[in-house]
Amino acid sequence: MFEKILIANRGEIACRVIKTARKMGIKTVAVYSDADAGALHVEMADEAVHIGPAPVNQSYIVIDKILDAIRRTGAQAVHPGYGFLSERAEFAEALARVGVAFIGPPVGAIEAMGDKITSKKLAAEAGVSTVPGYMGLIDDAEHAVKIAKEIGYPVMIKASAGGGGKGMRIAWSDEEAREGFERSKSEAASSFGDDRIFIEKFVTQPRHIEIQVLGDRHGNCVYLGERECSIQRRNQKVIEEAPSPFLDAATRKAMGEQAVALAKAVDYCSAGTVEFIVDGERNFYFLEMNTRLQVEHPVTELITGIDLVEQMIRVAAGEALSFGQDEVRLNGWAMESRLYAEDPYRNFLPSIGRLTRYRPPAEEAGSGHAVRNDTGVFEGGEISMYYDPMIAKLCSWGPDRAAAIETMRGALDAFEVEGIGHNLPFLSAVMDHPRFVAGALTTAFIAEEYSEGFAGATLGRETLRRLAAFAAHAHVLNEERASKILGAIQNHGRRIGRDWVVQLGGERFEVSTERDGFDTLVAFPDGPGTRVFSTWQPGEQLARATVGGHALVAKVRTIPGGFRIRHRGADLKVSVLSPRHAELAAQMPEKAPPDTSKLLLCPMPGLVVKISVAEGDEVYDGQPLAMVEAMKMENVLRAERKAKVAKILARPGDSLAVDDVIMEFE
Template identity: 60%
Template sequence: MFSKILIANRGEIAVRIIKTCRRLGVKTVQVYSEADADSLAVEMADEAVLIGPPPAAQSYLLADKIVDAVRQTGAEAVHPGFGFLSENAAFARRLRDEGIVFIGPNPEAIEAMGDKITSKKFAAEAGVSTVPGHMGLIEDADHAVKIAEEIGYPVMIKASAGGGGKGIRVAWSRDEMAEGFRAVKAEAMGAFGDDRIFLEKFIESPRHIEIQVLGDKHGHVVHLFERECSIQRRNQKVIEEAPSPLLDEKTRMAMGAQAVALAKAVNYDSAGTVEFVAGQDKSFYFLEMNTRIQVEHPVTELITGVDLIEQMLRVAAGEKLAFAQKDLKIDGWAMESRLYAEDPYRNFLPSIGRLSRYRPPEEGPTVSGAGRLRNDTGVREGDEISMFYDPMIAKLCAWGPNREAAIDAMAEGLERLDVEGVGHNAPFLAAVMDQDRFRSGKLATSYIGDEFPEGFHGLPLRPDQADLMTVAALWMQGVRGPRRDAWSVMIGKEVRQVRVTRHAAGMTVALPEEGDRQIQAAELDWKPGDRLLSGVVDGRPFALSVRRAADGYDIRHRAAQARVRVLSPDVAALYARLPEKAPVDTSRLVVSPMPGLMITVDVAPCQEVKSGETLCVIEAMKMQNVIKAERDGTIKAVNVKPGDGVAADDVLIEFA
């Protein structure tokens, strides 16, 4: 085993690697950019080396800087994590030539599998089923359209060097093909420095299932079963689980055998992932192989008990795998929710800023006993989510003895998550956990578009959630102000009359208008300034997000939120008579949905545009975001130009 390694990455994966190294007694060197000088990974590592300014192209992507840091610190090996240089064969070969161990597969395997076009050819030769498509050179958009029409729409446009959901579009028509080809080509060059594109048939209502493989340098390869990653947005995985609710044992073994055969064909010698697109009928086709550790690897660790980072280190050090395929078993079920700094109520637009509050749920057994939680994160309270990198805050993981228990544990963990300072997608993640379709396991990569066709606006308040909010508001009112026995509780526009009896264990809330039904509340935990209120209602543990408002409380439980007021009956009657305030008309303004960099501005003053036409393109978090007209009209003013930096809510374009 190594005595010291260097981590050529950042954020939560760097912290994850450090934790395993600490357990193994391996010292760590963390490289960092100026933006990450105060990061958790830098704090946890034994040594740290500054390698450049914030942009990745000037720091984390520079092989020379990484090699210099290795020489400076005496590290024996480099773990690249995921992204950045993790699938760069030239970097792996450079390290090998310099006598530095690359903690990942050999460069030849990276070249064979890391390029999506080449990997499909290898897969076909190895007898792995592949999706129909075009792997050759595509000259321009017109050529792409011609090929797409031969394949048949819909067609997936993918960057050969892509990954992480970047450089991917689905075209459903000739026009979408031409526009998508140009956009993917630009994204691919900007993100990967390689604008080669390939096309393949898009399988409708597909499921994304991947097999974790692990090989050593002695010819042994095993698979650690599958993960399902079908809950995606913009081709970026959002919720993952292991195993898959689709597969039976026969299909699982067939997919695993193909993945192992492919890995053996290229002498694969590290952790890697073979990705498949699967039909609802359990048919499956090879998509690509990721020659690195995956973001979602924790769910595999939770159901197998295998530390994949440890295995990568041991394999890189020349050790044989200590187990065979027959030794691996699936234990229970695991879920992973990617907590991103983004606003789900504004079409998931990136949110940057400082985490003024970040208090994840405690790791270990859940309060209800449904399962246990794990939280992989690279940030602390007070840290900043930067515009230069992926906006991930954490990966919240849950394990349960079965799928239902794992979902319940995840939902409970999301309830007890306290984040402020940036927008975050926890309400959306909680919404998915509460949906009947998700719980039934009827998944597809189109899930988010199917279930939230008009965007995410939360979920309607259930009766049990109204009870929780009633209890919470009454308890906070009792802590903060005068106590009465009779109140009117307004939840949004709905008013319920209540009678309150407080006792040592909590309180009883009676609802006279509901047949004197009683709500029993106990173990209520809240004090002024807290942003979470927890307790037990009718025997069920719960937690709510609470915020003091001018005339009440803003309360959220999972994906349902409401303004809740605790009023005397007379005041409640007056509230019911207040007129509603008309919203401000902003329909003539096009505002920036996020902070970012203007890439193109496609309109000019006095130009007439139709709904759906492209107005401009903004780059943020390494993604190009196309802003389209939401109405027909004439452009009155254009307030930006290519190259300008913009903030969220800046007025970009005005309609006449």
Template identity: 55%
Template structure:
């Protein structure tokens, strides 16, 4: 195995950086020097790293992406050298550039690289790393990996093998929790044998039930079933996803608690018997059982409930001799009854918000615990400082929740402002989002004294987050934060399903947001028209290119519209530098003031005052110009704005609409990925709802079902083949087989 490994030194990393663009070099340099862990400010509630002694000289990070970068940053702060591992797909990734050394461990598939224990052990021996931080996912909860590290004399930065085996297994942990008198959800704690066994168990518990993987987490291998057919399907898909993601296809079945909140308690313990619980995180905003938005603390949890949950979590941890960072997850009903779900024996994705409200660096604590140091703070030292949110920014279609792949040809993270905004990412401009790994782009976090202020800061951060090259979920995130129900704190794990029952379709323009979009669109069109005619913007005014003197041009008239047609007449007048009035269809003018925009730059700042109310701050993104107008991002959603001169508007009525391509008889790939299976062949008669094929991407499987009864005319893919997004996979014959009934 060692012969397959490729070593990369810091010098080689520097050489790799040499070929990057200036933007990429700048982002890499910033990421390398800026510690994403919370800065030591006056708000720190516990001790800093200077209160401890020496730990390790060199650690290896057995992970990739943002979490690998996150661990590297704390290690650098502590004076520890780092070793990255990477697959062929990650050869030029940011975590490779940031580490002091890097070792190649295999091809892109995780089973051949990041889950390849022999190759990782070879990297440890080759580099002399004394300890290994697993991050989250991959091998972070694999007790066999811990045992293997013991065999080569490397310290695992996490819990011991026995505690991990006991609590990392959802089935075993529920048995232990029940015996320890921790509140648990009714369910079957044995191993589910097959699909029919899953149905039998589900009936005995009573629908609805949750069928989920015993190993792992991250929402993979989890399905809700409301009847027998859904239980059979859930068994099949969940076991397949679990095997693909964690190498373990065992499942458990438990009662699905309706209208719950997902609340978790962060633990930190040392090897000397000390275990402390930290304030809760709420993770109720989820899709496909995967968290999207988290916050700390929770509006639903009072001090008494927090104490009870924390003490049960600590008792459970002590019962198995647990140390390092770990998290007990609970479901909490509207009356604050709470039920233990599982224990994650690793660092959580959402750990930054706990760091924000406690002042702790959890990665640092894990390293120090692994080095046999005692925790240097007590339970009474832990205080809640303000409010924090985490937004998981994914490369995905926010309407269908399907992954997106591509190259980030433009990438600008929100500006980190002291203790208010934090971006944990593992990418830079030019990075590739591939089909092999989780589509997470960044964990965007904000912190403020109050929940309302933290929400406002997050809205501003999302409005200035520039991502081009892949479809992303910023539109959904932005819409959730501005949603009245979310702002009131009346949420549950069903929030997204209830508020967007037909999927997220983008921000629905209100009278105000429509007014903002039309007015600012009209103004930027006027500015671009001025430049086109020979004037340029400079210092907020227009000057003649030839002599540099102010010009008289101060008003414009054209037609504007959102979507297909430009139906509203807009009259724009310049009042002063940075201030304009826009009259739409002769109505009272809207005032756009304090305009900040350099022509063609991505961010537009302004204040908009309509006929009603005071001026309100607005931030938009200028995405691109197209043949008929512009694409602007407003409230996170992309809008096409159509602009026409009066003559163009008059002639447009004679334009014939483009013919639409009929795809109703075609089954298209919902995303780029790999075909797992094909269940039909040419000539088959299928019922509506029948399974046609399964496509997997980024460790998630999607079942494609027949939208109607019919005859299969063509099957154009095979199991194991790769498909692109919207690629035709299966085609129906033109005449539907109406006699085919839906299968039971």
């Protein structure tokens, strides 16, 4: 077994590999860029080597710099994580030349499966069901349109060397095929250094289901069940689960056997994933094979009890698998929610900055539930514009799907993140969505259910009533605290009222309160009193309470006149006023927001790649105006209506902050 391994990656996956290596008694080496000098993976590793500036093309994907770090530390093997160099055959070859083990598959498998065009041909030869498409090279946008017409719209335009949703577009028309080809080609060149594109039929009502495979160098290969990855946004997975709520045993077996057949066809060893698209009739088609560890591997680990990173290390060291297919058992259900640094209220645009508060829920493993959080950040750390926006992978396990969802709900409620935009509210909203709960998923779930964007979850009246009861309880605690402080200063207290008006989420509740030890009895005019118990104290940002016998977890911040309460995807401004104050407040005029209708504002921190219009141009609804690159994704900003460009204030190459003005209109 290896004594020391180097992790050629960063963030949460580097931390994840270090945990398993530490468990196995193997020393670890981290590599880091200027931006990651204080990163968590650097702190966790036994050694760390600086490899260059923040941009990945000057640090993490420069093979010579990784080789130099290996020479300096004497590492015997390299785990590539995912992304970066994980699927670069030339990296595995470079390691072989210096006698260092690559903790991944053979070079031939990487080459065969890393190219989506070649992989589809090999899959067909191995008897794997494939999607109709054009596997040859595409000359230009017009050639792409011709091919798309022959296949029949809708089509998927994809980068041959792609992954992670980059270099991928769906086209429903000739115009979308032209633009999709250009954007995919540009993103592919930028992200992978390979701008080859292919086109295939887009399957309607699709589910994205993938099979985890694991092979060794002795000819053994098994599949470890499937993962449902249909909750996606812009082809980027957001929520994954294992097993799939859609597959039956026969389909699972057929998909698993085809995945193993493909792996054996390329002499695959190590962990890998064969991805399929599955239609409503459970017909499945090969998409691609990822010759690396997947981001969502924890859900497979939770239902199988198999540490995939450990297996990868053992296989790379020449060991045979210690179990066969008949010994693989799927136990319970697991969920993974990807916590991203993005603002769901601004169309999920990337967010960067300092994590002023980062308090994940406690990890735990019991007979009835489990919570796991794979992360690479810490409170006080920074989210950089140079890397992927994922902060953490929050996972839950339960004996069945309903239990796994309920555990995830509680974990999301308790997850505290401040300082940057993040998608915790959206993840919570999905967990409560009736269609998600029913398992009626497709890859279009987010586009269909949140077609107008995400504006926060809408809570039912009963939930709002419980929050109102808690807010009244919290307000009385604030009043008691203020009374004690005033009494200490002036040698007398002040009278605390009993009657209050609580307004939140468009609802108004008139309540009366009565303190009873640590509890507060909150009475509503239309029903029995509600008893509220909580250990929450004024100033604490996370509240755990029992309201009318129901457990409640919420983020709470005191604001003038009440509280800001965040719960189950809703972000609520809660006012708690005396009846007279509420009467007067109703007479106050509302302040109108500033008019920005004649401005194109930068919606995210990023780099201006292109300005598509000139001053004086007349633009039409939907016309591209500018392109901004952020966190490795190109974002086209379009006109919302007809207008005339009056002034352009930004130029290609400019780095902009959120809401910086790009151009003005007459």
